[in-house]
Amino acid sequence: MTFAAAYEDPPNVWGVGRVLVGDEIVPWAVSEADIDDETEVAAAFLRDLGLRADELVLIVSYLSQAVHVAPFERAAGVVGALYSSADASRFDAFRTASLVRQLKPTVVIGIDDAVLDGFDDLDLDPGEALATVNAVVASGTAAQARLSAAGVTAGFWLRLGALNAVAGPGESDLRYDATRWQVDEADGELLVTNLATRLTPSDRFRTGFRGHVPTPGRITL
Amino acid sequence: MPRADIERQRDEKLLGDLIPWAYQRSGLIRETWDAEGVTPDDVTSMADFHEKVPFIDKDAIRSYRDRHDDPYGGLLCLDPADPTMKGIFSAIFSTSGTTGDPTPAPFAGRGPSMLVREFWELGARPGDHFLHCLFTFRGPSIHDTIRGIGATPVFVDHQPSDIEQVLRFSREFRPTGWYTLSGPLIMMIEEAATRLGIDLQDAFSSYRGVVFAGEPIGPRARARVEEWGLELFIQTSLGDVGAATECREHDGCHMWEDTAYIESLDPEGTAAVGDGTRGELVSTTLIDKVAPLVRYRSDDLVRVTHEPCACGRTHGRVHTLGRKGDEIVVEGVSVLPGDVWGAVESIDETNGLFQLIRPAREVDTLRLRVGYATEGPGGLPALRARIEDAVNEAVGIRPEVDLVEREVLLRQGPPHKIPRVTKA
Numbered sequence: 090m091t092f093a094a095a096y097e098d099p100p101n102v103w104g105v106g107r108v109l110v111g112d113e114i115v116p117w118a119v120s121e122a123d124i125d126d127e128t129e130v131a132a133a134f135l136r137d138l139g140l141r142a143d144e145l146v147l148i149v150s151y152l153s154q155a156v157h158v159a160p161f162e163r164a165a166g167v168v169g170a171l172y173s174s175a176d177a178s179r180f181d182a183f184r185t186a187s188l189v190r191q192l193k194p195t196v197v198i199g200i201d202d203a204v205l206d207g208f209d210d211l212d213l214d215p216g217e218a219l220a221t222v223n224a225v226v227a228s229g230t231a232a233q234a235r236l237s238a239a240g241v242t243a244g245f246w247l248r249l250g251a252l253n254a255v256a257g258p259g260e261s262d263l264r265y266d267a268t269r270w271q272v273d274e275a276d277g278e279l280l281v282t283n284l285a286t287r288l289t290p291s292d293r294f295r296t297g298f299r300g301h302v303p304t305p306g307r308i309t310l
Numbered sequence: 311m312p313r314a315d316i317e318r319q320r321d322e323k324l325l326g327d328l329i330p331w332a333y334q335r336s337g338l339i340r341e342t343w344d345a346e347g348v349t350p351d352d353v354t355s356m357a358d359f360h361e362k363v364p365f366i367d368k369d370a371i372r373s374y375r376d377r378h379d380d381p382y383g384g385l386l387c388l389d390p391a392d393p394t395m396k397g398i399f400s401a402i403f404s405t406s407g408t409t410g411d412p413t414p415a416p417f418a419g420r421g422p423s424m425l426v427r428e429f430w431e432l433g434a435r436p437g438d439h440f441l442h443c444l445f446t447f448r449g450p451s452i453h454d455t456i457r458g459i460g461a462t463p464v465f466v467d468h469q470p471s472d473i474e475q476v477l478r479f480s481r482e483f484r485p486t487g488w489y490t491l492s493g494p495l496i497m498m499i500e501e502a503a504t505r506l507g508i509d510l511q512d513a514f515s516s517y518r519g520v521v522f523a524g525e526p527i528g529p530r531a532r533a534r535v536e537e538w539g540l541e542l543f544i545q546t547s548l549g550d551v552g553a554a555t556e557c558r559e560h561d562g563c564h565m566w567e568d569t570a571y572i573e574s575l576d577p578e579g580t581a582a583v584g585d586g587t588r589g590e591l592v593s594t595t596l597i598d599k600v601a602p603l604v605r606y607r608s609d610d611l612v613r614v615t616h617e618p619c620a621c622g623r624t625h626g627r628v629h630t631l632g633r634k635g636d637e638i639v640v641e642g643v644s645v646l647p648g649d650v651w652g653a654v655e656s657i658d659e660t661n662g663l664f665q666l667i668r669p670a671r672e673v674d675t676l677r678l679r680v681g682y683a684t685e686g687p688g689g690l691p692a693l694r695a696r697i698e699d700a701v702n703e704a705v706g707i708r709p710e711v712d713l714v715e716r717e718v719l720l721r722q723g724p725p726h727k728i729p730r731v732t733k734a
Contacts, residue, residue: 104463143391152446155465166400173402174446180724184447187411191381192402
């Protein structure tokens with residue numbers, strides 16, 4: 090294949106990211122179509138969080154989480170909004186704080202325990218650092234609890250296998266799109282199966298998370 | 311491309327398009343030019359450009375940002391609320407923030423960047439896997455560029471915590487290209503491989519080229535990487551209007567002159583310096599209409615050459631020497647971090663982790679803070695003496711060395727570099 094042909098015809102595989110099962114890392118390839126399809130779900134969530142056209146969502150994550158994050162990035166565009174990015178690391182917490190101050194995002198997704206440790210290092214109170222943000226979504230139950238202790242009612246983002254499960258601030262259950270995914274329980278562990286076509290199929294994929302599915306589309310941890 | 315064509319294209323883009331665009335839309339450019347009484351009508355030739363166009367620098371951008379409460383420092387030329395911009399102006403990324411608040415960088419459009427040329431030069435080809443080892447805040451252009459050459463990105467974090475996945479994915483996916491490697495990552499890979507008993511020559515045998523970026527590389531780190539069988543392609547920033555990367559000749563980083571106009575000027579003045587002479591890199595974009603920099607004094611000290619490269623490219627090359635603001639003058643002798651880098655790095659216990667302490671440009675004593683992993687034979691006093699000897703031999707000045715555990719320094723920087731100069 091020539092350079093020109095490659096340039097005009099990128100491969101079907103969008104990229105190889107990963108999913109976590111407990112401490113185990115499983116490489117995970119996704120397609121362009123996978124990302125596009127998940128973008129629809131992510132856009133609905135961002136709208137529910139109050140993101141509107143011409144506003145901005147700050148996404149705090151790692152590059153290794155790209156297959157879960159890209160739908161949110163594209164969803165910002167679907168909403169007519171912009172997005173910005175910061176690493177979800179202790180060191181890069183200064184960037185999250187700085188971009189919140191400078192860009193005044195409506196929504197911040199992905200504040201995790203490491204970022205909150207970084208806020209501590211900087212003597213930043215999360216409640217003050219995030220005071221201008223309309224909706225904060227944590228990554229990890231520990232971060233959600235710490236934010237709550239700091240007076241920030243945060244939602245929750247869980248990467249459940251290849252699936253993004255999310256809860257808005259004040260919502261007790263995580264939600265997912267039950268037309269695209271099926272979530273089952275086996276001995277208390279959540280299993281994920283794709284209903285819509287995905288490049289890498291999930292067939293009762295063990296997620297390592299324990300929880301309960303009260304009704305399709307809802308998860309209680 | 312013949313140089314005459316490069317220069318003709320530059321003139322057309324710069325004089326006919328970029329300058330009027332930036333003046334009309336960029337608050338900072340208009341304010342700066344108006345203060346000098348210059349308008350685009352006054353700039354009809356490159357001679358006019360050199361004589362009349364005023365400079366901007368990072369301080370000017372920060373000043374505009376603070377005075378106007380404008381996170382883009384007066385550079386943004388597009389209105390995010392303009393309906394015709396939907397889908398074009400999509401995101402805001404940011405600089406590393408090593409020297410202060412990260413500067414928001416508006417991003418428009420999608421698709422491969424000019425790095426397609428570099429990735430092809432590395433040897434990556436359609437159907438290959440390509441290790442995408444970076445951060446989130448640089449945006450999607452690297453991903454789009456990897457896909458643009460027909461390769462598939464494999465995502466890993468440029469973080470100490472992800473080193474084992476760098477090694478694992480290298481062995482499982484056999485990538486041919488890697489963007490990017492850095493000094494701290496080299497150190498951590500070396501330690502992880504020892505701990506895990508991994509043969510790095512075997513683990514990295516699929517790579518045809520690796521881009522090294524973030525800060526300069528010292529001879530020890532380079533030798534180590536070459537032992538692993540990796541061919542490094544050094545990349546340097548091109549005054550915040552792009553990047554310049556080595557070709558397989560490894561004799562300077564190619565600056566793509568169809569994307570940027572690069573001047574090398576007297577660091578203390580405005581006169582151009584000749585090819586091969588130390589100067590300050592001053593950059594002007596030819597393609598960025600979102601937040602264009604025009605005559606941006608980068609603070610980077612460089613040597614530029616426009617001599618044809620043995621690789622066949624006619625675009626100029628840049629050799630980065632250091633940053634103007636990092637220079638220390640001791641007893642009349644100029645010292646940059648790069649001048650002592652090899653000397654510190656030659657002492658194994660340091661891994662090349664050091665900072666110059668620069669309370670002022672001119673100082674009486676050269677002071678270094680050096681990180682150590684182990685104390686070595688003779689303990690810290692002997693280690694300090696060996697470092698002082700090595701630096702003295704390199705620059706002719708005996709330094710005062712403050713030894714700290716290396717984690718103290720690693721905590722001060724992002725994962726791909728540490729600040730090499732500090733005030734105290």
